[in-house]
Amino acid sequence: MIKSIIYRSLTFAALFFLIFSIAGTAFSQNYSKIRPLRDGFVIDSLDGKVSSDGEVWFFRTFEPLTDGKGSLSPQTDVQILPSSMLEKFISTFSEEKNSYRIWGKFTKYKDKNFIYLSYFLPVTASEVNEPDEMPAVPDANEEKIIPDNILALLRPSRKIDLAELKKPLSTESDGVIADRTGFLRKGEDGFYFDFDALGRKFDTLSLPLLYCESLEIMHKQQQLSPVQLRFKISAIVTSFKGKNYLLLQRAIRAYSHGNFAM
Numbered sequence: 002m003i004k005s006i007i008y009r010s011l012t013f014a015a016l017f018f019l020i021f022s023i024a025g026t027a028f029s030q031n032y033s034k035i036r037p038l039r040d041g042f043v044i045d046s047l048d049g050k051v052s053s054d055g056e057v058w059f060f061r062t063f064e065p066l067t068d069g070k071g072s073l074s075p076q077t078d079v080q081i082l083p084s085s086m087l088e089k090f091i092s093t094f095s096e097e098k099n100s101y102r103i104w105g106k107f108t109k110y111k112d113k114n115f116i117y118l119s120y121f122l123p124v125t126a127s128e129v130n131e132p133d134e135m136p137a138v139p140d141a142n143e144e145k146i147i148p149d150n151i152l153a154l155l156r157p158s159r160k161i162d163l164a165e166l167k168k169p170l171s172t173e174s175d176g177v178i179a180d181r182t183g184f185l186r187k188g189e190d191g192f193y194f195d196f197d198a199l200g201r202k203f204d205t206l207s208l209p210l211l212y213c214e215s216l217e218i219m220h221k222q223q224q225l226s227p228v229q230l231r232f233k234i235s236a237i238v239t240s241f242k243g244k245n246y247l248l249l250q251r252a253i254r255a256y257s258h259g260n261f262a263m
């Protein structure tokens with residue numbers, strides 16, 4: 002009887018130890034997982050190196066970067082999204098001088114960061130910021146001073162009519178569209194937004210979408226629905242190599258009421 006009780010006690014103890022060991026390992030792995038920087042995190046004068054595989058362009062920071070929760074390692078190559086500023090950058094790029102100071106913002110898609118480039122300057126080794134021992138955490142109460150001309154590029158205000166998007170935009174500056182409805186479509190080379198004409202006098206327009214958190218949310222909502230959803234979006238419009246692109250700033254479900262669509 003006593004042996005049976007001891008055996009059961011040891012069995013339960015071993016079982017609890019196994020359960021807590023598995024839970025502890027899972028917690029440790031989840032806790033140690035590196036989070037990406039948040040979508041929309043502003044890049045204000047960040048130094049690093051630019052490289053390309055012949056098709057896609059990447060930026061690697063010289064020092065660790067954090068937004069307080071997520072982080073970016075100096076060993077990580079971040080893809081630079083297609084944009085008019087990237088096209089300007091490519092025209093001036095030199096492999097001998099590949100160190101740059103950039104402005105813009107990070108986007109996030111499926112736990113991976115991307116960069117929307119707003120401005121850049123070449124830097125020499127003597128101009129590069131010295132790495133800190135610990136990455137600086139932005140103070141929520143501290144306002145960073147970003148030059149007005151760079152801030153204007155980061156937040157374009159030129160409103161674009163959909164009729165203009167039938168042809169490539171000028172690379173002089175990006176623009177914005179607001180409160181336009183349409184549908185999300187997945188193509189072989191990425192996601193597209195098919196605009197809903199709703200009686201307007203232009204042919205069906207479809208533009209590729211750049212990777213960001215709003216796109217990820219839209220895609221998840223569409224996957225959960227058995228029918229095609231209509232969305233209302235606001236977005237930055239940019240161009241790259243003769244092709245227009247959309248970087249979503251906001252995307253919400255648009256519901257139909259009778260014969261009217263929102």
